[in-house]
Amino acid sequence: MFLKEDNTYNDIREKSLLQWLDEMEHHEDVAVRGGVKLCREYLQYLKEKNEKLKEENELKNFYLKKMVKREREQGK
Numbered sequence: 001m002f003l004k005e006d007n008t009y010n011d012i013r014e015k016s017l018l019q020w021l022d023e024m025e026h027h028e029d030v031a032v033r034g035g036v037k038l039c040r041e042y043l044q045y046l047k048e049k050n051e052k053l054k055e056e057n058e059l060k061n062f063y064l065k066k067m068v069k070r071e072r073e074q075g076k
Contacts, residue, residue, distance in 0.1 A: 017043075021036050021040060024036045
């Protein structure tokens with residue numbers, strides 16, 4: 001019933017960003033090269049935060065479904 005989410009666009013966008021960051025690592029400006037490291041760390045932080053939020057959402061959905069089921073059983 002549920003279809004797997006198509007992340008093709010997001011994957012292409014992420015690969016493009018990572019390729020650009022690879023190119024910027026060799027930039028002559030030190031601030032740009034330092035910014036690349038910062039950007040990579042921030043991207044990793046956002047990915048981890050996103051995964052944590054997904055897990056929390058799944059747990060909340062599970063709990064709410066359980067509560068609805070309990071309410072229906074009590075209502076009978």
